[in-house]
Amino acid sequence: MTRNEERRRIGRKFVAVWLAGWLAAGCGLQAGGIGGGDGADNADVGDVGEVLVPDDADVPRDDGSDGEVLPTCGNGVVDPGEACDDGNDTPGDGCDNDCSWSCVGADRCDDGETCNGTETCGPDHRCAAGAPPPDGTACTGPGGEPGVCRAGACVPANCGDGILDVGEACDDGNTDDTDACLSNCRAASCGDGHAWAGVEECDDGNTVPGDGCEDDCSWSCETPADCDDGEVCNGAETCSAHVCTAGAPPAEGSACRTADGVDGTCRGGICARAGCGNGHVELGEECDDGNTDNTDGCLADCRNARCGDGFVRTGVEECDGAPPRACTTSCSTSGSQACVACRWETTCAPPVEVCNGLDEDCDGVLDNGFACVRGATGACTTSCSTTGSRLCSAACEWGACAPPAETCDGRDEDCDGVPDNGFACVRGATQGCTTSCASTGTRTCGDTCVWGDCAPPAEVCNGLDEDCVGGPDNGFACVQGATGSCTVGSCTGTRSCSTTCAWGSCNLGPAPANDVCTAAAPVLAAGSRTGSTCTATDTTTWTAATGCTASTGGREVFYRLQITARSEVTLRATGFDTVLYLRRDACTGTQVACNDDEDHAHGVIGSLLRATLDPGTYYVVLDGWDADAFGDFTLTTTITPVPANDTCAGAQVIPFGTGTAGGGGTVITGTLAGAADDYTGGCGDTGGRDVVYRLTTTAGGQDLFITTIGSAADTVVYLRRGGCTSSNIDCGSAYRSTVDPNVVLIRDNLAAGDYYIIVDGQDASQTGTFRLEVNWTADDVEGDRCGQPFEWPPATGELCNDTHGESHEYSGSCGGSDRDHVYYYVVPSGAPGDYYFHTCNSGTDFDTVLYLRGACQNSGTAAERSCSNDLPSWFCSATTRSAISSLSGRLAPGIYYLFVDGNQQGAYCVRTY
Structure with a gap:
C-alpha cells in the first residue's frame, strides 16, 4: 500500500467517524449510537458533537507513533491550508499532489517555447496547449541562435532542407545547381555561374564575349561555320570547346577571289587583286607599298588602312575589332575594356554585382541590388517589439529576426513573454523582506535586476526599532515609556514619554523653601549664594519705583538682611531677567530701593541694587521681570561700612594754621567706596557718592586753593560756607573741561569762618580713591603764594x-x-x-x-x-x-x-x- 493510499484510507475512516458525530448532533440522536443502539459498533462515536479518530494500530501518526492523526493532503477533503484535494497523485489534472492548483494564471503554464504556441490556464485550473504558429515563423533557439518554427519546435533555419524559410527565395531540398533553385536557395538566373538545364546552354558567370559562353548564356560557337569569317587567305576557322580559333593561312600567292569578285592572290592573310604588291598603284588599288605588312598605312590587299579593317595600325591604333579585354577595376575586381574607335576605353567597366559580400561594381556598396550584404547582420524589430538582429544569408536575403538576449530593464526582450527572465528579479519590482532589526521591510529590484537591500519601514511609536537606525521610536519626540531630563528656560527637570511618543510636561520638582516671606532665608554679610525660582510661585506684583518697573507674573523668593551699622549694601542678581526689591522691616514694608536691569542698553538684564542702609532688618525680594523670567540665579551681597565723613555731621576736620606765607596746606588721600549719595553740588554730578571735610579759618583774608587732580575717581568738588547744607560758593567738575576730569578751585580773600569741602563722585560708578590738596595763605597778589598760584x-x-x-x-x-x-x-x-x-x-x-x-x-x-x-x-x-x-x-x-x-x-x- 502506498503512502497516499494509506492516507486516503485513514481519511475515509476519519470522515465516516466525523459524519456519524455530526448526524448525532444535528439530528437529535442519542450519544449511544445511530438509531438509538448501544452496541459495540458504536464504539467510535463519542458525545454529541465530538469526533473521534480510531486508535487502530495500523493508523500512523505524523511522528511515526500510533494513535490519533491529523487530516492530510490526498484524502479527498479540502482541509484548512489546502487549495484543493482530489484524492489522487496525478500531476497537472487541476489539483497537484501538494493540494495546490495546477495553475491559477498563465504564468504557471507558459513553457517559454514560441513554436508550440502560448499555453493558457483554464477555469478548471488545467494548463491548455496553445496554437502553434505557421512553420517558418522566426524563433530563438536554446542557445540564443536564430531559428524558425517547424512542426512546433524551434530549429535552425537551414537552406536545403526543402522548407522555404524567411530569407530564402526557394528551397528544393537538393544541392543540384542546374535546376531552377540553386543550392544557396536562390532562383536560377543567367550569370549565376550555373547552367540551368533545359533553359541555358552555358553560364560562366561573366559577360566576356567569345570566351565560349556569351552574356545571354548561349555558346559562342558550336560548329566551324559559326566561326568562319569568309576570308580564305587567313585559313579556315574552327570551333573548339565552343571557342572560335584561327585557321592556318595558305601559301603566299595562292589564288583567291576578292570580296568584289575579282581574281587575286593571297597576300598577308588577305585576298589582293593581281598586280597588288608591285609597288605601283594601279587601277582598283588605293595604295601599294610593295609589302604585305598589314600594320602600316597600306594593307596587303592595297587598301588604305582604316579603323575597322581588322588590323591594328602601328602607332595609330590600339585595337581594331577586338573583343573586350579583361582588366582590374578600381575596386580590384575583374572588369572589361571595350575597343571603341580603335582605342581601348580608358575606364575598366566593372562586372555585374553578385551576392558574395564584396563590391564588384565599384560603387562602394557591397552586394548592392540585393536585400542585404551576405554575412552581414542588422537590427530588426522582433515579435515583442524589441530590437533584435538578423543575418544576411548566402542568397543575400535577410534571415529571421532573432530576439536579443534579455537585459535588465523591466521589459521582455527575448519574446518569451516574461520580463527580465534569467535575472534575480524584475527591475523596479518590490517585495516584502525581513530587515536587520527583524521588522518587515521592502526591497526593490535595482537597475541590475538584483534585489536591493531590505529597506526598513517607517518607524511607529511602540518602543521598538522598525527602521533599523539603532534605536526605537526614532523620528518621534521620545521612546514610548522612557524618561528624560528637560528644561524650562534655564530650569532642569524630568519628563516621561507618552503612548503617542510625545513628552509629557516637565516636572521641575518642589518649590524652594524661601518661596514665601515667612520663610525668608538670611543673606550672608558678604559673598554669594545660589538659588532657583524654577518652582517658585508668583505671590505679589511689586510696586514700581525709580530704577525698576513693576514685575508682572514673575516668580519670587525672599531673603532677610540684618544691618548692625550704617553701611553701603550692594546686591547683584544674575542668571535671568531679574528684579530686586529692598524693603524695610517686612516683605511688604517700606520700599527702600529696587532695580530691574543692571545695564539694559548693553544687554545686562540681571539686577544691581545699591543702597546706604541704617541699622535694622531688611527684606530682599528676588523676582522675575515677567512670567517667562525664572531659573537658576546667583545673589551676590557686598556690605561696606560707610566712611565716618559720609555726612555733614561726621565731616572730617582739616586743621587750620598760619605758618608759611601766613597759611598752611594738606594733602588727603580718601575713597568714595562705601559713601552714600547725600549731597548734590549742581555742577555736573549725577548720583555720585560724597564725603565731607571742614576747614575753619580763624584769621580773615585767606586765599584758598583746592584740587583733586591726581585722583583715580572722577570727582566733583563744591565749597560751602557757614553750614554743610548751605549754598555753594564755588563748584567745579573738571579742569579746563578736557585736560583732566578732576578739579581746581581758587578762592581769593576769604573771611574767617567754617568752610565745607564736599568731594563728590561724577556719577554712581565712581567708587575709587581720590587725592584732595588744600592750600591756604594770607591774602596776597596772584602768583605770590600757594593759596593763589x-x-x-x-x-x-x-x-x-x-x-x-x-x-x-x-x-x-x-x-x-x-x-x-x-x-x-x-x-x-x-x-x-x-x-x-x-x-x-x-x-x-x-x-x-x-x-x-x-x-x-x-x-x-x-x-x-x-x-x-x-x-x-x-x-x-x-x-x-x-x-x-x-x-x-x-x-x-x-x-x-x-x-x-x-x-x-x-x-x-x-x-x-
Whole structure:
C-alpha cells in the first residue's frame, strides 16, 4: 500500500467517524449510537458533537507513533491550508499532489517555447496547449541562435532542407545547381555561374564575349561555320570547346577571289587583286607599298588602312575589332575594356554585382541590388517589439529576426513573454523582506535586476526599532515609556514619554523653601549664594519705583538682611531677567530701593541694587521681570561700612594754621567706596557718592586753593560756607573741561569762618580713591603764594614775569633767598612724558633758582621733585650770565608746582617743552 493510499484510507475512516458525530448532533440522536443502539459498533462515536479518530494500530501518526492523526493532503477533503484535494497523485489534472492548483494564471503554464504556441490556464485550473504558429515563423533557439518554427519546435533555419524559410527565395531540398533553385536557395538566373538545364546552354558567370559562353548564356560557337569569317587567305576557322580559333593561312600567292569578285592572290592573310604588291598603284588599288605588312598605312590587299579593317595600325591604333579585354577595376575586381574607335576605353567597366559580400561594381556598396550584404547582420524589430538582429544569408536575403538576449530593464526582450527572465528579479519590482532589526521591510529590484537591500519601514511609536537606525521610536519626540531630563528656560527637570511618543510636561520638582516671606532665608554679610525660582510661585506684583518697573507674573523668593551699622549694601542678581526689591522691616514694608536691569542698553538684564542702609532688618525680594523670567540665579551681597565723613555731621576736620606765607596746606588721600549719595553740588554730578571735610579759618583774608587732580575717581568738588547744607560758593567738575576730569578751585580773600569741602563722585560708578590738596595763605597778589598760584596753561611754551615788589616765602633745596613766584602745572591725564623748564634766554636778567614740587606748601624733600641753581655759562648760549637754572625729568599725570625764585629779584622768562 502506498503512502497516499494509506492516507486516503485513514481519511475515509476519519470522515465516516466525523459524519456519524455530526448526524448525532444535528439530528437529535442519542450519544449511544445511530438509531438509538448501544452496541459495540458504536464504539467510535463519542458525545454529541465530538469526533473521534480510531486508535487502530495500523493508523500512523505524523511522528511515526500510533494513535490519533491529523487530516492530510490526498484524502479527498479540502482541509484548512489546502487549495484543493482530489484524492489522487496525478500531476497537472487541476489539483497537484501538494493540494495546490495546477495553475491559477498563465504564468504557471507558459513553457517559454514560441513554436508550440502560448499555453493558457483554464477555469478548471488545467494548463491548455496553445496554437502553434505557421512553420517558418522566426524563433530563438536554446542557445540564443536564430531559428524558425517547424512542426512546433524551434530549429535552425537551414537552406536545403526543402522548407522555404524567411530569407530564402526557394528551397528544393537538393544541392543540384542546374535546376531552377540553386543550392544557396536562390532562383536560377543567367550569370549565376550555373547552367540551368533545359533553359541555358552555358553560364560562366561573366559577360566576356567569345570566351565560349556569351552574356545571354548561349555558346559562342558550336560548329566551324559559326566561326568562319569568309576570308580564305587567313585559313579556315574552327570551333573548339565552343571557342572560335584561327585557321592556318595558305601559301603566299595562292589564288583567291576578292570580296568584289575579282581574281587575286593571297597576300598577308588577305585576298589582293593581281598586280597588288608591285609597288605601283594601279587601277582598283588605293595604295601599294610593295609589302604585305598589314600594320602600316597600306594593307596587303592595297587598301588604305582604316579603323575597322581588322588590323591594328602601328602607332595609330590600339585595337581594331577586338573583343573586350579583361582588366582590374578600381575596386580590384575583374572588369572589361571595350575597343571603341580603335582605342581601348580608358575606364575598366566593372562586372555585374553578385551576392558574395564584396563590391564588384565599384560603387562602394557591397552586394548592392540585393536585400542585404551576405554575412552581414542588422537590427530588426522582433515579435515583442524589441530590437533584435538578423543575418544576411548566402542568397543575400535577410534571415529571421532573432530576439536579443534579455537585459535588465523591466521589459521582455527575448519574446518569451516574461520580463527580465534569467535575472534575480524584475527591475523596479518590490517585495516584502525581513530587515536587520527583524521588522518587515521592502526591497526593490535595482537597475541590475538584483534585489536591493531590505529597506526598513517607517518607524511607529511602540518602543521598538522598525527602521533599523539603532534605536526605537526614532523620528518621534521620545521612546514610548522612557524618561528624560528637560528644561524650562534655564530650569532642569524630568519628563516621561507618552503612548503617542510625545513628552509629557516637565516636572521641575518642589518649590524652594524661601518661596514665601515667612520663610525668608538670611543673606550672608558678604559673598554669594545660589538659588532657583524654577518652582517658585508668583505671590505679589511689586510696586514700581525709580530704577525698576513693576514685575508682572514673575516668580519670587525672599531673603532677610540684618544691618548692625550704617553701611553701603550692594546686591547683584544674575542668571535671568531679574528684579530686586529692598524693603524695610517686612516683605511688604517700606520700599527702600529696587532695580530691574543692571545695564539694559548693553544687554545686562540681571539686577544691581545699591543702597546706604541704617541699622535694622531688611527684606530682599528676588523676582522675575515677567512670567517667562525664572531659573537658576546667583545673589551676590557686598556690605561696606560707610566712611565716618559720609555726612555733614561726621565731616572730617582739616586743621587750620598760619605758618608759611601766613597759611598752611594738606594733602588727603580718601575713597568714595562705601559713601552714600547725600549731597548734590549742581555742577555736573549725577548720583555720585560724597564725603565731607571742614576747614575753619580763624584769621580773615585767606586765599584758598583746592584740587583733586591726581585722583583715580572722577570727582566733583563744591565749597560751602557757614553750614554743610548751605549754598555753594564755588563748584567745579573738571579742569579746563578736557585736560583732566578732576578739579581746581581758587578762592581769593576769604573771611574767617567754617568752610565745607564736599568731594563728590561724577556719577554712581565712581567708587575709587581720590587725592584732595588744600592750600591756604594770607591774602596776597596772584602768583605770590600757594593759596593763589599762577596757572601754567596747557601747551604754553613760555611765560614771562617780574618778581620786583613780591615777597619771599619759599626756598628750594638748592637755594632761593629772594622774591619768588609759584605756578601750578598740570600734566594731562594719560599723557606722561619728559618735561624741561629753564631760564636760558635773554628775557631773564637775574640769578634764578627753579624748583618743582608735588605739593605746594610742602617744602620737604619728598614733595620736591627737582631743584636747579647756577648752571655754568657754557650750558646756555642765549646769555653771558652764568647764574641760570634748568629742570628736566619724566612726569606722570597730575598737578605740580613750579617755583621761580632766586638770590636776587628781577624779570624772567621760563620756557618749557
